[in-house]
Amino acid sequence: MVLSEFAGVSMPDWIDAILRIIFIVALMTIMAFALIYGERKILARFQARVGPTRTGPIGTLQSIADALKLITKEDVRPITADRWAFELAPYMAFVPVFLVFVPMPFTETWFIRDLNLGLLFVFAVLGLNIVGVVMAAWGSDNKYALLGGVRAAAQAISYEIPMLLIVVAVVMVAAGRLAVDGDASAAGSINSIVGDQTTTPYILLQPLGFFIFIIGMLAELHRPPFDMPIAESEVVGGYFVEYSGMRWGLFFLAEYTALFLLVVLASSLFLGGWNWPFGADVGLGLQIVLTLVKTTVMIVLVIGSRALFPRLRIDQLMSFSWKVLLPFAIIQVIANGIILSYGGADWVVGLVSFGLLVALGGLVYYIMRRKQGEGTRTVQTTPATPRVITAPEVTPVEAGGD
Amino acid sequence: MEDGVTATQVVFWILAVVMLVSAIGVITAGNIVYAALFFIAALAGVAGIYLILTVEFIALVQLLIYGSAVVILILFALMLTRARERPQALFGRSRPLGIAAALGLMAALIGGIVATTWTTPESSSAIQPVGLQTIGDAIFTIWIVPFIIVGVLLSIALDGAIMLASPDEDDN
């Protein structure tokens, strides 16, 4: 029996695996509860209101109240719904998201498993999430759900490709830097990428990567401005419209866990995770605080985008991905390849990437301005001079009534 | 290494059973969407087998490409078109032809399996996990020609698909 180590106590292999699984589930539910509460409070601040204050001291027990409500609610299944697809969809949607937790580095030593191909594992497993969504959409035999499911599938595929390409670009940069002092093949694992960012976070080396990754993440999570699949005003809740009670809770749990994990991934890939400003030698406590601070900042940004952005239409959403993000991602990968293979310095990669980002920003700005025509304000005001009507002189009929 | 039942063998047999059941399910599923879901289970089984052989890269790529992209496109197509109500082709006129082709293919496969001499490693720990870098070097040095040919082939297929899908002028 290969003895492996969990929190200092060595134990047989499979007990350790089970313990880690239990750890993932526990931590993720707590994190999801915190996120639900956080989102409602932050969203409220954006909308000039206070958010939940009744349950618990300042509404802190709100998410527990939600969970209790969901558990006690009846799990309704429509008669004409397809039994298997409808029942299995929530599990198919939330299991892959929990698996994504495995390679995530919170501090130098705190992670479930430092997989050698951590990044590839994350995206391979995240892809299965869409299968759950499509099963839910088709299973609940509801026109709105079907439309929501089709939109979710189209959006997921078209935003996963640019994200993957950007991750490939980041791995190329990491491999280039790691090859200097070790084997480059460690570049696949997220922890080693974070380990390499003691001095320069990759956002300086790959600003375009960070931008495209954030947009891809928003699209992957169906968050505004990409929340067309669950747009209430058109498809009334999209693929989980027929779900209620705990099944809907699972979808909700999956959504928030995915939000937390992708934000952790983004901050470790680009903002240096536990490593950047203070380096590795500072105590584990400070590292975990650093990770959480970065994650919270980005989560506030994501929630802010939910309050301040309307929804993109499905064809604009698709054309933005295929015609804008994908080409720039490919150019980024090619540029990295050329610079790194000819021994270019890191700052050269950063400069080129920044140039690409500026070009992307300019292109989007141009598209938007051209679409608005000669400027948004196409409404002129003409002075209102009320017309004087020469009323024909009519003998005033004296007020009727006796 | 006692030659009793090791953990990997248990996992292998579980995966084998899963793959067999889902493969049969793909063919005999009444509903075409069930067939697609069984297809996913079969491909996930294949990825599992790769994981047992500790060839992580291929397993993850298999899961990524087949598990999410290809199958989603199939489901995508099924949901939008009328395919899901069409009568099953299982009992169509071309049934005998189908059986003959299937038997021929099985014969070829069994012949291939019997003919090759399988070199089984003496124990599961003997297989060294292959690093990412070696795979990268192999692809871009030794196998560069087939890699590019496959790339060209795929792009041609992509253009073909776009040609088919784009509504021809007289449609709307």
Place this chain on the structure above:
Amino acid sequence: MVQQTFEGEVLTEPVVVEREFETVDMNINIGPQHPATHGVFRMVLTVDGEIVKDAIPYIGYMHRGGEKLSENLDYRGALGYQDRTDYLAAFNSEWVYVNAVERLAGIEIPERAEYVRLILAEFNRLLSHFMFMGAFGTDVGYFGTAFTWTFKERERIQDLFEAVCGDRIMYNYFRVGGLAWEPHETFIEDSHWVLDQVEVGISDVDELMTDNEVFVARCRDVGAMTADEAISYGVTGPMLRASGVPFDLRVEEPYSIYDRFHWEIPVGERGDVYDRYLVRLEEMRQSVTILRQALDQMPTSGPIEPERMPARLRPAPGEIYMRQENPRGEYGIYMVSDGTDKPWRVKMRSPCFHNLSSLKPQVINTYLADAVVALGSIDIVLCEVDR
């Protein structure tokens, strides 16, 4: 597949197009119970994938026979129905009805009552346009931000209304010949205070929505309507002005004391959803300027109803088509009197009814999301459509 519902009536099967792997046309029911319909309005869209092929609107859910009931109440009694037709702009509807009866009976209205009426009506236009901004923001995708910001301003205006006439929505404050009772003493100061807050509110909404890239992308060139197409559908109000026709009844056929103020009419160019939004936004600012001038010129004392009012109003036989500029368009009352104390016929010309009839051409061959946005931009109030 045939779906059987509980009551046993068979749902319509999706329209089956016979081509081999053609996408199936689905009948999406934006039913009476739907967040996008702002009320009880049903629209069955035949959707091919995302493109809307055909739209069949169903109205009549809120039909309460207002016109028939008005014929059985005396001239003063039917005022209550006017609040309930357009509950977002109740003062404006009341004003039209009361003006119609006064013009029929030949009653002169004292100066101060005219000013109070105009001020309350313009405040009501602000109230209604704020409601549009909130509801339209939610249609386009702002998750509640537009709603809470605009309702913050609506609360202030409704507090002023509550102070003046004791109610927030169904005011029933105008009377034939003037007002029900004196507005409270600090009416003018309160109005000025509310106007300052409202100006801040308008600029907030402006910053939130107007220059937002995604908002522009969603609204520009959606549901565009040319000028003569709009006129042919009988569209009036902000939707017609957005199509480039400067048709504002306060200027075309001025009523009450609008000729004492100077303000401007916003006129759009393309007639699409974005222009309608801009016209309404600019109209809110113009309403604020009108209100400022009216509040300054308003006489602080004076009678609010004529000295001699007949106990039972029996206007001489005759007819009148009184029309005024409501926030949604031209609201007209065609009233025929037959000499008795009950009107013989009251026809309420509802602007939303005709604006809504122009929905179909805007929705065909657009995306489902655009259909919802176009419906939202018409700013319909279903009680007024069905009367």
Place this chain on the structure above:
Amino acid sequence: MTSRRTPAAPEEPPSNEPPPGSIADTYREVMPLVNFDAALTKGDDVALTIPSDSIHEVIERGREDERLQMNLLRNQTAVDWEERGLEIVYHLYSIPLRQAVTIKSWLPAEGAIVESVTDIYEMANWAERECREMFGIEFIGHPDPRNLLLDEDLDIHPLRKSHPLAPIEMEQGVDVEFFTKEYPPPEPAEEEAPAPEAAAAAPERKRVEDMTEEEREERRAEQAERVARARELAAVRRAERLAGAPPAGGPRPEGAAPPPPPAAAPAAAPAAEAAPSAAPAQDDRPPAPPPPELPTIPDAEEDPEGRAAAQAERVRLGRELAAARRAQLRGD
């Protein structure tokens, strides 16, 4: 309430001819063959009354002619003058020339047929559909003459004066007499004097929460007694009205058989009296079929299937009754 009072014949408002040079003259100039008789309405608008067969031509020329350019049909409705027939009204406005006109025309009360103007104005599509379902005017050439505001298969025309408003309410159990009574003009003020003492004499009412048990009991008994008295009063009044007093809404059309005597509903009838007991007097519609006795719904605990079956049974019976009633109304 049909023709509760015959209107003081409004054949012509005090005929104030519109001043010369108004739009009436331009219309006469453009279409000399049609005889317009113009009148000035109270809102200083010009109303032209034309024969009903030239409506389409007048409106079409009104739109095309550059002297008129009536491009906005702002309102289209009808007025029911009972014996004198229906009057169809078009309000037109020309935005470029800023002038308004009202085109009116007289139609026969029964079987009014008008040519539809939907080919000229799109707005007329919905307006004419509403006019058709409310007044029963047939519009030839209308693209889809379905009902707009009312049910699909409802072929009654509510806005006609002949359509009874009161009997429907009476059928719903509203005491219409109370609303339509002619009130004598209010007597002089001194009559208010006694009222204040009565108010003072009224015992100070205690809130139900802080009443003792027997007070609550006594209050409940008093309420029950008051309800019984009111119900009995209503029954008496209904019986007296149906038997002797002239039915509201004018003389009953001759020849219609007097309505069958109301079912002998005892004064304090139990709640089952919800079914319309007395057919409204002058409404010659057949009395509603007697409501079938509905199966009682057992408790959910004892036998849930029984409960579901009973509910389904009630739904079926209710639907049958409605269908029978509608068939009866349609008289097939």
